[in-house]
Amino acid sequence: MAGPVTSIAEVPLEELRLPGELRGPAERLESYQVQWHWYPEHAEPPASPPDRVCMLVFDGTISLFSTGVDWLELALHVAWEPELAVHASVEVACWCPQNHNMHAIAEATWLTGTPAALLSSFTAGVDMLIGFIDAGVSDVTLLRSEAGLPNP
Numbered sequence: 487m488a489g490p491v492t493s494i495a496e497v498p499l500e501e502l503r504l505p506g507e508l509r510g511p512a513e514r515l516e517s518y519q520v521q522w523h524w525y526p527e528h529a530e531p532p533a534s535p536p537d538r539v540c541m542l543v544f545d546g547t548i549s550l551f552s553t554g555v556d557w558l559e560l561a562l563h564v565a566w567e568p569e570l571a572v573h574a575s576v577e578v579a580c581w582c583p584q585n586h587n588m589h590a591i592a593e594a595t596w597l598t599g600t601p602a603a604l605l606s607s608f609t610a611g612v613d614m615l616i617g618f619i620d621a622g623v624s625d626v627t628l629l630r631s632e633a634g635l636p637n638p
C-alpha cells in the first residue's frame with residue numbers, strides 16, 4: 487500500500503493503469519480532507535480471481551467523525567471484485583452481536599467495463615459521497631439506529 491496523500495495529483499494513476507481523467511472528479515473530494523491510498527501490486531487483474539475478496543487498486547477515505555472507538559467514514563474504492571468496479575460506502579463502527587468492526591449503512595457498486603464507464607462510475611461514487619456530506623448527517627448513533635443496528 488502507498489499513501490495516504492491528500493492530493494490526487496500525487497497518486498500515480500498511470501502506474502495503476504487507471505485513466506488520468508479520474509483526477510477531475512477526485513479533486514472534488516479534496517476540500518473534505520480525503521485521504522488517498524493506492525496499491526501498485528494490484529494494478530494488474532488478479533490471475534486467479536479471489537473468492538469474494540476485494541483487491542483494492544486505489545481508494546479514498548473521508549473521516550467525518552472519530553473518537554478512536556466510534557467513527558463515521560466515507561469510502562470510495564476502485565477494486566478488482568473480480569472485474570474492476572467502483573464501490574462507494576458510508577461506514578460506521580459496528581456493535582452487531584457478530585462484530586464486523588465496520589458496518590456499511592449505505593453502499594453502491596458500479597461496474598466499469600471501459601475507461602469511459604470507469605470515469606462515469608467513479609464520478610457517481612464521488613457524487614454519492616458528496617451528497618451524503620451535503621445532507622449534513624453526522625450523528626453516528628442516529629445513523630446506526632436508522633439502519634436498525636445496535637449502539638454501544
Ligand SMILES: [Zn+2]
Nearest residue numbers: 580582586589
Ligand atoms: Zn455490523
